[in-house]
Each structure stands twice: as structure tokens, then as C-alpha cells.
């Protein structure tokens with residue numbers, strides 16, 4: 001233990017905790033530095049796909065806990081005056097992020113993981129030292145940057161990078177929402193903006209409601225007002241959060257410093273899904289450290305996540321014109337049998353990615369005719 005390299009993780013979200021838990025499971029000493037304290041709030045839809053649930057099982061999470069993971073099979077996709085209802089053959093799961101992150105934190109602490117809470121990292125001073133806002137200095141041999149969309153570690157590895165991000169505006173608690181919440185997972189598409197609105201029940205006390213769009217001044221606000229009008233929700237008292245939207249870090253690992261999750265900008269640019277990406281990249285970073293691997297090996301291991309990212313990014317650029325979006329959304333609603341198939345294969349299971357839709361179409365046709 002005496003000669004063991006000191007591994008420090010910045011941020012105790014799903015990415016940092018996944019890395020921390022996997023490192024602890026292999027007996028490594030690890031320290032997480034977190035700017036807030038548990039239980040902590042995070043504005044997030046909390047929608048989980050099948051690969052995310054698999055990652056949670058690797059972490060030792062009780063995924064059959066119906067209190068924490070509510071299965072949902074009905075997706076209602078709205079576009080203008082039309083909508084398509086899709087019943088998926090296996091469920092998505094919805095979780096409350098506050099309780100979800102707290103459950104991961106419990107696993108980490110029970111495994112003997114160390115954490116300093118209420119301590120914000122101000123900057124990475126050099127390749128071996130972090131500076132905290134309270135003036136303390138923390139030394140490290142290996143650093144994992146899991147500090148989300150506004151990552152300090154990312155800034156250290158990518159000093160020239162201009163900040164460019166998506167933004168979400170919404171609400172996350174029941175008392176704010178004076179409507180009878182509709183059942184199912186509602187997705188609202190609007191060709192006026194890239195991104196979408198969502199509305200669904202998380203549990204008896206929480207409701208997830210908001211829009212995630214490109215961070216272009218009035219666009220976010222405009223999109224949010226349209227969503228509020230649709231559901232009869234007051235615009236006031238909303239909360240906002242950054243979403244790294246189509247914004248992968250150029251350098252995700254260098255020397256002994258690794259970025260995971262939102263810090264690496266791994267969020268699917270089309271869907272806005274990032275929990276799976278955070279859990280998975282956290283595990284890959286931990287495995288690289290455990291194996292004594294290099295940053296190149298980590299970058300290589302990220303291949304599948306980068307393929308999902310690239311496909312989402314390409315789809316977003318295809319949809320950059322509102323006329324194309326309008327046509328795309330209308331077609332999707334019209335052919336809802338195929339839409340269901342794409343949702344299951346490319347979103348829920350991730351056995352295909354968005355750019356493989358032509359292959360999916362052949363598979364769908366042959367399934368229907370066979």
C-alpha cells in the first residue's frame with residue numbers, strides 16, 4: 001500500500017462514483033473530492049437505458065429495487081398536432097437522481113472509499129497537484145476528472161477550448177406542477193429548435209419536466225415557454241443546467257489524467273443521455289488504472305461510446321435545418337412501427353446506433369415479413 005499511486009477523482013456524480021467503486025473493488029486506495037455534499041440535488045431526467053442498468057449491476061447496485069428504478073414502457077412522442085404512442089417490449093427505467101447518486105455514494109463509502117465533501121476544486125495546478133477553493137492543495141499520481149459539464153480538469157487538458165454547450169431548463173418537483181401528470185414518457189418535438197422537451201413522472205413526489213436545446217440565447221427560453229404552454233405549467237421558478245451538447249473534449253486523456261462522463265463531453269448529442277456514458281467511462285478509466293494502462297489504451301477503450309457520440313452528432317448536423325427536422329419528425333410519427341423498432345434497438349438496447357438506421361430498416365422489414 002505504501003508505494004501505491006495516489007488516485008484522486010474530482011466529482012462524485014455517476015462517472016466519479018463508478019470509477020471510485022471499481023477502483024475500491026480491486027483494492028485500490030482512492031480519494032474523491034466533491035464540491036457539494038450528499039444527498040445532493042442534480043437536475044436530470046433520470047431516464048436509464050438497458051446498458052446503464054447493466055453498468056449498475058457491475059457496480060453492485062440492487063437494480064430490482066422498484067423504489068429506486070421505476071419501469072416505464074409507454075413512450076408518447078408529440079409533433080405539432082400529431083403523436084405516436086409506442087409500447088416497448090422491455091422497459092426503460094426512471095430514477096430520482098438525488099436518491100440514485102446517494103445509493104452509488106453508499107456503495108462507494110461501504111467499500112472504504114474516501115471522500116472530501118463541500119470542497120470545490122479551483123484548478124489543476126500542475127501534473128501532480130490540485131488547488132481547492134479553500135486554499136488546500138491535494139497531491140495526486142493519477143487524476144480522474146469526473147467534474148461534469150463545467151470541468152476544471154477538462155480545462156487543464158484543453159486550455160484553448162472555447163466553452164460551447166447545450167442548456168436545459170425545467171422543473172423537477174411535484175408542487176411546482178399544477179397539472180394532473182399524464183402517464184408515460186412524453187417527448188415533445190418542435191422543428192423550431194434542435195433538442196426536445198420531456199415530461200414524465202419520476203415517483204410520487206417528483207416530476208421531470210423540461211427542455212434540452214442548443215445554448216443559443218433566447219432559443220432555450222422560447223422552447224421552454226412552448227413546453228410550459230402545452231402542459232399548462234407556469235414558466236416561473238424553473239431551474240437550469242448545462243448539458244454538454246455535441247461538445248466532446250478534444251483531449252480526453254493525457255499522461256496520467258483521464259476525463260470521464262460529462263467532463264469528457266460523452267453525452268449522446270441527439271438524445272442527451274449521459275448517465276450510461278458516465279458509468280461506463282468511469283469503469284473504463286478505473287480499469288485502465290488497475291491494469292496500469294496508458295491514456296492511449298483508455299482512449300481506445302472508449303471506442304463504443306465515441307461511436308454512439310459520433311452517430312448522434314452526425315444526426316444532429318443532418319437535423320440542423322428546421323425544414324429537415326419537420327420532415328424527419330413527421331416521418332417518424334407516421335411510421336411509428338419502425339420508430340418503435342429504432343427506439344428499442346438504437347436507444348433502449350444500443351445494439352445499433354443512429355447511423356445504422358438503413359440496416360435497421362432491413363431488419364425491421366424482414367422481421368415483419370418473416
Ligand SMILES: Cc1cc2nc3c(=O)[nH]c(=O)nc-3n(C[C@H](O)[C@H](O)[C@H](O)COP(=O)(O)OP(=O)(O)OC[C@H]3O[C@@H](n4cnc5c(N)ncnc54)[C@H](O)[C@@H]3O)c2cc1C
Nearest residue numbers: 011013014015035044045046047121148168261262274275
Ligand atoms: C436537465 C437534464 C436532464 C438530463 N436527463 C438525462 C436522462 O434522463 N438520462 C440520462 O442518461 N442523462 C441525462 N442527463 C445527462 C446526465 O445528467 C449527465 O450526463 C450525468 O449526470 C453525467 O454524470 P457525471 O458524473 O459525468 O457528471 P455530474 O453528474 O454532473 O457529476 C459531476 C460532479 O462533480 C461535482 N463537481 C463539479 N465541479 C466540481 C469542482 N470544481 N470541484 C469538485 N466537485 C465538482 C459536481 O458537484 C457533481 O457531483 C440530463 C442532464 C440534464 C442537465
